[in-house]
Amino acid sequence: MSKPDHVLNFATDKDGNQLFIHADANGLDHLIRLLTRIRQKIDGNICDHDHLMTDAWSGSELSERSMADGVHLIHHVKIYGWTKEWSQKHGLAGQAET
Numbered sequence: 001m002s003k004p005d006h007v008l009n010f011a012t013d014k015d016g017n018q019l020f021i022h023a024d025a026n027g028l029d030h031l032i033r034l035l036t037r038i039r040q041k042i043d044g045n046i047c048d049h050d051h052l053m054t055d056a057w058s059g060s061e062l063s064e065r066s067m068a069d070g071v072h073l074i075h076h077v078k079i080y081g082w083t084k085e086w087s088q089k090h091g092l093a094g095q096a097e098t
Helices: 025-043 084-089
Strands: 008-013 019-023 048-053 071-074 076-081
Touching: 008 025, 019 025, 025 048, 025 076
Parallel strands: none
Antiparallel strands: 008 019, 008 071, 048 076
16 A cells, blocks of 8 residues: 555554544545545435554555654554434433433
8 A cells, every 4th residue: 555645643642541643734634534424424324434544554544653752653543423323222322312
């Protein structure tokens, strides 16, 4: 796979308690397009997902450089879009949504 022509990566702190997202304008545009596509599927009552991976994991969506020492770079991000019905059925919806 080719390396991305944008900056987009996800990393956690050493304990995995904080998520850091680094992106340039092109990386944000890529993420917005992906999220918009998943959102449109939900509007059509379709649950869908997509993958973002680094080159090391055979992807080209995520960049592999991190700015900070002591963070753990995430090589695979899987984004799910659930319909309201599916979220409620599987206990993902909050009390205010039911």
